[in-house]
Amino acid sequence: AQTVTQSQPEMSVQEAETVTLSCTYDTSENNYYLFWYKQPPSRQMILVIRQEAYKQQNATENRFSVNFQKAAKSFSLKISDSQLGDTAMYFCAFMKHWVRDDKIIFGKGTRLHILP
């Protein structure tokens, strides 16, 4: 069974600094998808970034980038130039395939506070 582990329950960082959120996962699959979701105080789940395992290049979306280490089963999220609006719960997530019923498996989350 697949598992996703986020070892940092809570983090705080000053505005404009860079912060890295850790995530490790366990799977026997070779091809799969990894995601980072953001859940701000509104509780709306927002997709931040996703990575296909077959792609070696790390995904980036503006200030957000990942460090995907497939052999180590590690998938960390780096937020550069952090902003107050980045304050949220961040969930690392895994999915095997985009077939009809395949489930997204979420980690327990990291609560990130951006301090003014």
Next chain:
Amino acid sequence: GAVVSQHPSWVICKSGTSVKIECRSLDFQATTMFWYRQFPKQSLMLMATSNEGSKATYEQGVEKDKFLINHASLTLSTLTVTSAHPEDSSFYICSARAQNYNEQFFGPGTRLTVL
């Protein structure tokens, strides 16, 4: 991007009553919808997966007679909490996926409080 709506966004009910939560995909056809439950400061817990026109598949430990899920059309799924009790108070989130579309879209959630 695609939009998923939920209604109501917030509901309070008395113990023993039933509550229905609607989840709609507004601009796409959702072949599969997922229902999650989230307790404060915790992660999303998948309750069930529903495919349009089929019976829902419930996760282990989720009472199917208590949490009735119907996915009668490609744009609407409903979750009915039957005979609600205070321990059913939680935040319920639906999510929808279109066939052959490699993304899953989340609704804004429904906060249920059972008195």
